[in-house]
Amino acid sequence: MSYPYIKAAKEPFDAIVVGSGVTGGWAAKELTEKGLKTLMVERGQAVEHRKDYIGEGVKAWEMPQRGLLEANTIDTEFYIQKKCYAFNAATQQFFGNDREYPYQQEKPFDWIRGNALGGKSLLWHRQSYRLSEMDFSANAKDGHGADWPIRYKDLEGWYSYVEKHVGISGSKENLAVLPDSEFLPAFEFNQVEKSVKARIEKHYKDRKMIMGRCAHLSKPSAEHLAQGRGQCMARNECQKGCSFGAYFSTQSSTLPAAMKTGHLKIATDSVVHSVIYDDKQNRVTGVRVIDSETLEVREYYAKVVFLCASTLGTTQIMLNSKSEAFPTGLANSSGALGHYLMDHIYGVGATAQVEGFHDSYYKGRRPTGIYIPRFRNVAKQEMDYVRGYAFAGSAQRDSWQTLANSGLYGKSLKDKIRAAGDWSFYLGGQGEMLPHYDNHVRLHETKVDKWGVPQLVMSCEHRSNEKKMIADMGESAAEILQAAGLKNVQAHVNPRPPGLAIHEVGTARMGADPETSVLNGFNQSHDIPNLFVTDGSSFASSACQNPSLTFMALTARACDYAAQQLAAGKL
Template sequence: MKRSETVYQPPIPAGKKFDAIVVGSGISGGWSAKELCEKGLNVLLLERGRMIEHVTDYHTATMAPWEFPHRNQEMPLDVLKNYPVQSRTGFTITEATHHHFVNDLENPYVEEKPFDWIRGYHVGGKSLMWGRYSFRFSDLDFEANAKEGIATDWPIRYKDIAPWYDYVEKFAGIAGDRDGLPHLPDGQFQPALPDNCVEQYFRKATNATFPDRKVISARAAHLTAPTQQQMSLGRAKCQFRNLCMRGCPYGAYFSTQSATLPAARRTKRLTVRPHSIVNSIIYDGKTGRATGVRVIDEQTHQWLEFKGSIIFLNASALGSTYILMNSKSTRFPNGMDDSGQLGRNLMDHHFHVGATAGYTHDLDKYYYGRHPAGLYIPRFRNLPGQSQQTFKRGYGFEVYTERENWGHAYGEEGFGADFKEKATQFGTWKITLDAFGECMPYEDNRVYLTTDVTDKWGQPVLKMDVHYRENETLMRKDAKEQAVLMLEKAGFSNIDGFDSQAHPGLSIHEMGTARMGTSPKNSVFNKFNQHHIVKNVFCTDGASMTSSPCQNPSLTYMALSARAADYAVRALKRGDIPR
């Protein structure tokens, strides 16, 4: 499992000024870089971790289990000790994937309360390991804060972002169906991933029994009918391997490596510099503008400065907020913010609550390949026209199904031909309903900078003070009950409700801490993801989210990034932002 350790540092002439600097190369950073390059700007893309090149650096992508020293079943303890936080997820740290996650010992943080901060520091960021579920938000989501008098109002509505959803979906490639749900708007879809027999049965039974809810195909960023534009970037149809976290050599799922990075590179206007830890933004008090960023070279620990006319923060929700908090000056003694909201309102979807069951029919059937997304039950609580539940907002269910293979014989007693025959038969079908629920924007769910602990490069780290509240607890109770009820009504067996009481962070959908809003008094960024005070600084990742609708948020980051880049370039050309 050797991987390239080549130092990839393009020479940047001293004093060179870029039209734009993009900090972070994940889902939103890749989009920002692509859009800015394609609109004529010379862009410096900074990534704090190593370079990962598409295909050539996916060293485990095609390895069979027996090609790993421990059959991809166990991690050596001398390696696992570097991942005390990343391994909490239960699925990320394997022989095949551990190199895509951060070394926790080198990148510490402080937990005032338990918080699972899952990170990938390399070019492409978590776009290489994300779950790929891609849903739009609706006005049910954008209007909720204002209608309920909670936190602050979103500065945008669905009509503002709808054309940008169209734009990014066509480029990224989203498989799904047009389902006609107002609270989960339809998009520009390629054919949906097909159902297996259990999914077909559950979908039909639940849709017939519960008129207030609808089981649909998950909308996933996988190519099922690649367009000419996508194929021109070297992308191909999904192969149903479901080994996505290793990196996809076919470019079948959307990632920075497969899509936005090659698009940006072909403009010849992109410079990528990995091993570049952005410490802070450089602020010029005379002009009221940012002039560039301060960087620590990850490998040499050398301090550097890079200049740019526009700065896009796409370092992840907490990464971007860290940079803003660290960007102190006479004008901004507490970080680059006037609202007092920087570091506050941290949200993450709460999940790992629902039910599992068995399915004793169709035992003569199996499925071909391993499709990488299953079914989805969109939010069905607190919709317009419904009575209010004991909790606000709502949740959706991701639905997973599988049939046990010969692994079902692990631990069973027996020997001889009969046991061998039994062990090599497929086991029973299993189904899981796992809820993802909205977390409210609580002002005292927050992060701080602390020097009690420092990282490998001597920088202060974040302290997390975040927990779920009564609203989330009541929502989880309902989600568990409804999951059990749906499986009962559908005729499944051995139904078992569960609630793991997962900590914030584990869903890996961090949102908030530098929210968008209507005024510099209530928010850090405006309706174009532009800093209220420092007009040439933008942020389009999870930090800018004003609330946390229960849908997976990455598609919204893509749309916001494309929209903000369009606005920034037009502002630059008008002279509203000086070069």
């Protein structure tokens, strides 16, 4: 199926979707399936499923320069992106170029950006968890941040809706803190993980170790096969692109669905400069874009606009869409736009050695690990900080790479390489960050990028609550591994600056009060009825779960609402 690319467009569309990642793909699917003629606008290059996965299945030693990028290229063009786990020679074409997309760090912030059709849906780690009732009510309960205008029951059915299409592998656990999804079979624990799981759950009544829930087709349903997707082969090379379509991405799932309707057009290499606003009608009428290659300015028009350009990408567009009615940014009568930036606490955990199990190994390269759901401040407020964290991790045997500094050589090195290494176990924490007004982004007064778009200034840091959580997270990770009887337990408390968890949320938050929030409970602008924002910028709090599944559910729900409102003549 050929992709329906366009440049100029004479006729207006029913809907414009800015961005093509997890939320943009879902918005395009839902709106086109409801009969709306839709334009998807993507600032990056075209990437076609299967055809453009140039590194897929290619061994490192078969890549140019054996998979190594030139140091000069990394240091001058990808000096931020290189910090991402998914960045390498086979994937760098999917990432934003830091030299071309500069931003200012008033306080350290690592902004990881996709720059291709499919966005970060090509690069994400695919961990998929629902938020719980506790998460949606946390702001109201402890007074940090604006109350979410929705609760779990409002999103429960939409979670199920998107999960059936996406395909989430996992196990039913009946945990209030982590609601179950519509599951495909879970991936299996290895023998060490089974042993550690039993020891942890015997020692702790409030901690359970489960298999990580991920957007992989462990056993495709008829719906998935109809999408042209196949079973996960456990190659764990997902970020290179997956021709099987075994993990969820825009290319493998939502984009083909939208294309089947015949209602979709795609404009790639189109940098959205701003949203066009008509103050007489109090409606957005389209978007103004700059061709990333020719710098030609184009405008596209539509009845409704969905901003799905990522948390900070969307906020940058809104801040730059100024008018007499909105001098500080589009739909910003509340003054909340750009504020309450959050990202998960990342870089804290523990490692340990596991004795024995030398006759055990694992089959394949499972694309997920173990997960210990949140256990802090659940039944009651027990700590000197609010909210909580979860752990991810895995058990693995040391590989030949660990011998690089062993001091061995000759026959002894060869013999050691041929033997499987010892077992180790890792836990890495992911903690909630509170919404704080001073954690924000804004436009730089003079500095712009190559397209003339003002650069973002990042000002975000961990505050008292996060610092207390970080300390406890390291201690409890080590305590859990010690309780499981593991040896040489070492805590690692090296929290990364915000950004590198790549779960940034909150800068155009939802809320019931138009004076303190940008969006209502349907991700609709309080100020402008035909403007919707469904990416992470809409979050009122971060919870501690990976956010992408909630992005999808919110987007599907907002599209349903927008289509109804449009049909009723209210937009």
